[in-house]
Amino acid sequence: MHAEVKKILIVDDSPKDVELAITALREKNLANEVIVAEDGEEALDYLYRRGSFENYEKGNPAVILLDIKMPKMNGIELLKQIRTDPELQLIPVIMLTSSREEKDLVECYRLGANSYVVKPVDISQFIDSIKAVGQYWAIINVVPVV
């Protein structure tokens, strides 16, 4: 078991979707800390520890759950940014999509997305994706929820 449990970064402008996702994760005892960013810029602020995230603990998240459609910088733009930065480019990115027929999904894969999960986050699908990117054990909560 990993000594250090890494964080999950959820980038989504919908608080309801975020709540549903966090609830699903918690129900399965996954991820003791989830960072939420409401758009691409906020996500970059966290990744570069600047602005309101200046004082957060250093280190990349174990995985980023990234919504495509967001105000200001959207998911695709953020994905491009992450994949071109040597410090960030190895972070696994799982896209959050509204349907399997998402036309942007193809472009996301082209830009280096590792996997996708259809919202609301179905936990078994999520676990499959996490296992696929090799981060399952990294996000298991050390302290079981009572």
Place this chain on the structure above:
Amino acid sequence: MLKKKSVGGQKPVLVLPALNGKQDQLAADLISADKKLAYQKEEKAKRAAELIVANRELVFQNREKEKRADELIIANKELAYQNQEKEKRAKELIIANKELAIQNEEKEKRARELIIANKELEFQNREKEKRADELFMANKELAFQNLEKEKRADELIIANKELLFQIEEKGKRAEELIIAMRELEYQTVEKEKGEVANKELEAFSYSVSHDLRAPLRHIGGFVNLLLRNNSSQLDESGLRYLNIISESYIEMGNLIDALLTFSRLSRAGLQRTRINSNEMVARVLKTFNDETVGRKVEINVADLPDIMGDETLINQVWVNLISNALKYSRKKETAKIDIGGKTEMGTTIFYIRDNGAGFDMKYADKLFGVFQRLHKTRDFEGIGIGLANVNRIVMRHGGTCWAKGEVGKGATFYFSKPAD
């Protein structure tokens, strides 16, 4: 002794000497000789007399001959004269002959020339006959051409009138073209507007897939949380309401998916390839094997013509039509489905006939509308998008859809496509 004695030119007589003792013989011989001589004398006298006579005769003859000679001289002279005359005549004849010969030659030459001239004339005759024939023909031809020209003239008059009419028509047509051009300009603007509208539709679809889905997703997500975490706090009717909300959430999700599919069918580009209809229909029928387990289903597929079309979309047409035929015939003891098609006069028409629930022809126009249904969901499940999709796909291939049916007896669905 032998002695030759020649008397009066007579032949010598051989006097043989008297042989010894034969003197008598000699004497006899002498007598005979004398006698002979006497005879000879007589003969000579006779002869002399004859000579005289002969002489006289000769004299006479001489005179006769002289007379004859004179006559001959005269005759000779006459002959000489005649000769001369004849010579003269001969010379004249020679000249005349030569003249005649020349004339002959001339005549021969002339004859030859005449033969040649004759031949020439004959040839000319023939030529003239030929020419006459030709002229005759030419005359006929000219007469015919004259008639034709008259006809043509009449036609030209008509054609001229026609041209005048056409010029007028062209004027009209030009005006129409100007109007058409304006119409086209207008249509181009409209088309641009249409493209804008299409983009708006795309944006709309995108919006539907995201924005309409988001609240639905939240309803579903939180209802599920409520059912899982808070169900102990709800009574029976509260739980029933939550289940209804949950079912409606799923139903609305399906409707949104259907609408998105329909919208995608309207926009997606067609990838035209040659489609082997027989193989495609056989493949689609195979996918329904599981659904027909425990049912009696008779499916007859006639030989189907190949078509050019988008394989994925045409496949969808067959899936929807076959699915419908199986669905609406499932209450029959034995479902009978016939599939066929043929290409005729530039159009390929396919049909699929079932002996199922059928429909009332007065609602036929509603069959292909989006979310239009002719059966209760309780009887036959569905949201009413299948035939709308079929219609949209067929229209995008330049064809049309129609159907015939009778309540309780079955339905036949047709779709056409311009042949390739």
